[in-house]
Amino acid sequence: MNGFFDIPSDLQHSWLGLIGLHLREALLPVLAGLLVALPLSQLCVRFRWLYPPVLWVTTVLYAIPSLAFFVVLIDYTGQTELTVMIPLTVYTLVILVPAIVDGVRSVPQETLAAATAMGFGPVRRYVQVQLPIAVPAIIAGLRVATVSSISLVSVGALIGNQGALGNLINDANIYNRPELAVNAVVTMAVLAILADGLLVAVRLLLTPWMPSGARARRAPRPEPEVAAR
Amino acid sequence: MIRIDSVTKRYPDGTVAVDRLSLEIPDRSITVLVGPSGCGKTTTLRMINRMVEPSEGTILIDGKDSRQQPVNTLRRSMGYVIQNAGLFQHRTIVDNIATVPRMLGWGKEKARARARELMERVGLDGSLAKRYPYQLSGGQQQRVGVARALAADPPVLLMDEPFSAVDPIVRKGLQDELLRIQDELGKTIVFVTHDIDEAVKIGTMVAVMRTGGKLAQYAPPAELLSNPADAFVEDFLGTDRGIRRLSFFPSAGLRLLTTPVVAVDATAEQIAARATAEAPYLLVTDMDGRPLGWSEPGDLTAGGVDPARLLPYGRPFVAGTDSLRAALDCAVLSPTGWAVGVDAEGRVTGVVSQQTIGEAIRGAHAKGRTDAEAAR
Numbered sequence: 305m306n307g308f309f310d311i312p313s314d315l316q317h318s319w320l321g322l323i324g325l326h327l328r329e330a331l332l333p334v335l336a337g338l339l340v341a342l343p344l345s346q347l348c349v350r351f352r353w354l355y356p357p358v359l360w361v362t363t364v365l366y367a368i369p370s371l372a373f374f375v376v377l378i379d380y381t382g383q384t385e386l387t388v389m390i391p392l393t394v395y396t397l398v399i400l401v402p403a404i405v406d407g408v409r410s411v412p413q414e415t416l417a418a419a420t421a422m423g424f425g426p427v428r429r430y431v432q433v434q435l436p437i438a439v440p441a442i443i444a445g446l447r448v449a450t451v452s453s454i455s456l457v458s459v460g461a462l463i464g465n466q467g468a469l470g471n472l473i474n475d476a477n478i479y480n481r482p483e484l485a486v487n488a489v490v491t492m493a494v495l496a497i498l499a500d501g502l503l504v505a506v507r508l509l510l511t512p513w514m515p516s517g518a519r520a521r522r523a524p525r526p527e528p529e530v531a532a533r
Numbered sequence: 534m535i536r537i538d539s540v541t542k543r544y545p546d547g548t549v550a551v552d553r554l555s556l557e558i559p560d561r562s563i564t565v566l567v568g569p570s571g572c573g574k575t576t577t578l579r580m581i582n583r584m585v586e587p588s589e590g591t592i593l594i595d596g597k598d599s600r601q602q603p604v605n606t607l608r609r610s611m612g613y614v615i616q617n618a619g620l621f622q623h624r625t626i627v628d629n630i631a632t633v634p635r636m637l638g639w640g641k642e643k644a645r646a647r648a649r650e651l652m653e654r655v656g657l658d659g660s661l662a663k664r665y666p667y668q669l670s671g672g673q674q675q676r677v678g679v680a681r682a683l684a685a686d687p688p689v690l691l692m693d694e695p696f697s698a699v700d701p702i703v704r705k706g707l708q709d710e711l712l713r714i715q716d717e718l719g720k721t722i723v724f725v726t727h728d729i730d731e732a733v734k735i736g737t738m739v740a741v742m743r744t745g746g747k748l749a750q751y752a753p754p755a756e757l758l759s760n761p762a763d764a765f766v767e768d769f770l771g772t773d774r775g776i777r778r779l780s781f782f783p784s785a786g787l788r789l790l791t792t793p794v795v796a797v798d799a800t801a802e803q804i805a806a807r808a809t810a811e812a813p814y815l816l817v818t819d820m821d822g823r824p825l826g827w828s829e830p831g832d833l834t835a836g837g838v839d840p841a842r843l844l845p846y847g848r849p850f851v852a853g854t855d856s857l858r859a860a861l862d863c864a865v866l867s868p869t870g871w872a873v874g875v876d877a878e879g880r881v882t883g884v885v886s887q888q889t890i891g892e893a894i895r896g897a898h899a900k901g902r903t904d905a906e907a908a909r
């Protein structure tokens with residue numbers, strides 16, 4: 305295990321520094337993807353015909369290799385983090401758009417009718433009713449997007465020093481230090497598991513209204529005759 | 534008053550859901566729209582709050598075209614209750630009920646206080662306030678739906694099959710509750726159902742619609758039952774409309790006999806004195822005057838009876854309050870053919886035979902005819 309945390313100096317970061325960089329490069333794209341996906345999904349819900357072409361475009365974009373993106377982007381954004389994060393943002397859309405659209409569509413017709421009948425305008429209805437009810441589906445999408453983004457950051461190594469923990473794998477080759485590759489893979493796995501756990505916790509926090517095993521036991525459904533008087 | 538004036542709704546696919554419908558919906562009463570599935574009830578209801586826009590015709594609210602005011606203002610002046618309640622699953626019960634007051638700009642505390650007041654009004658225990666909809670039974674959710682619609686005290690209440698997803702016993706409870714609330718609040722209620730019994734029970738006026746969105750008959754329930762406009766309405770009312778119509782005849786005029794009633798501890802002389810030719814049976818009551826069962830005078834001995842040997846007395850009717858239907862039902866349920874009248878506390882006030890009830894029914898019919906002629 306000697307030198308497990310000894311990071312070669314060409315990476316210009318300590319182990320913790322690499323983790324910080326890795327998280328930033330992985331999570332900012334997910335956040336940006338969410339910000340793009342939310343309005344895009346709402347358009348797809350309002351105009352049904354828009355959904356199939358949008359889905360098609362996100363799938364095609366997902367099929368473009370990151371290297372191809374880099375080749376195009378490097379002329380504009382150089383060998384920077386941004387060049388890594390733009391394709392990662394684009395990739396999250398293929399997961400987030402369908403997740404949000406399905407979530408928003410899963411809101412029961414009666415609930416929507418009730419909201420409309422109470423005088424909710426379309427914007428208020430989206431923000432106060434559809435979005436909160438879609439939270440479980442959105443977070444399910446975010447979990448997949450986050451984990452995949454954390455592993456995808458490594459491709460940044462292709463444009464030099466932008467792969468964060470991914471560059472460790474590169475260095476393992478160059479310096480013939482296989483323990484660095486093990487370090488990179490294990491650290492990324494742990495980050496992915498932690499990020500995933502965090503999202504689950506956020507979901508539980510945001511949706512006290514969801515029937516779940518544990519919660520249902522704590523607050524049992526009342527017998528009808530007790531409370532209906 | 535809501536006036537629907539020759540309104541037609543044609544959906545984009547060409548379906549004519551409502552066809553030149555005209556209805557005057559009186560204030561402070563329950564108007565029921567009833568008819569087979571797909572006859573345009575929901576469409577009609579939703580045209581009132583403009584969730585559906587009429588293709589032709591106008592809807593006047595207190596004499597003004599409903600299109601004159603902003604649509605969300607119109608909607609907030611009308612409570613809306615639907616099947617399965619349509620509650621916001623992500624909000625607690627109080628917050629569900631407080632939705633419209635909050636939208637109208639009330640403070641959080643005031644809106645919640647109002648919500649709790651309404652929970653009480655619709656018969657929901659205050660302990661449910663902080664729960665989420667999934668933690669409530671169907672009947673309780675439906676009550677929350679009614680409370681939510683009443684929250685901003687709108688003059689109009691639109692209800693679309695609000696009670697059809699709950700079992701018959703809960704439904705009856707909800708109907709009774711609605712009638713009680715209506716007695717207190719006097720809203721203008723438009724109520725959609727496909728259940729003619731529900732329509733007859735709660736409606737002040739009943740509009741029967743037929744497939745194609747046409748009005749078949751618009752009348753008070755008693756008149757609907759006695760005078761169906763055509764074969765369709767008659768068919769829709771079902772086979773026992775004669776019996777059901779008795780619900781509208783009061784039992785107040787029934788002559789109850791008090792002689793054929795003995796307490797369980799009666800002496801031999803009392804039993805002999807009460808066995809008259811008028812009634813072949815004697816009703817035995819407990820010491821408080823509550824009915825135990827019927828017996829032939831010969832089977833009774835002084836100072837105690839074997840309850841197992843008494844004949845059943847059916848389900849007593851509350852004399853003066855219940856209808857002739859309840860009285861007849863009681864008489865038919867007992868093998869003796871006699872009905873037992875009780876007071877509000879369940880103590881026997883007298884008994885009456887099928888024959889006497891039959892005379893009362895004939896009398897009520899005759900009175901109905903003369904009233905109708907006088908009205909003409």
Ligand SMILES: Nc1ncnc2c1ncn2[C@@H]1O[C@H](COP(=O)(O)OP(=O)(O)OP(=O)(O)O)[C@@H](O)[C@H]1O
Nearest residue numbers: 544546548550569570571572573574575576577727
């Ligand atoms: N959005 C729509 N587009 C096209 N046709 C519709 C639409 N909504 C309803 N219809 C049609 O209009 C007719 C009346 O529908 P409506 O929902 O008013 O009936 P209803 O009396 O409420 O029926 P139910 O008792 O089943 O609820 C039906 O034939 C229905 O198929």
Ligand SMILES: [Mg+2]
Nearest residue numbers: 574575576693
């Ligand atoms: Mg309907």
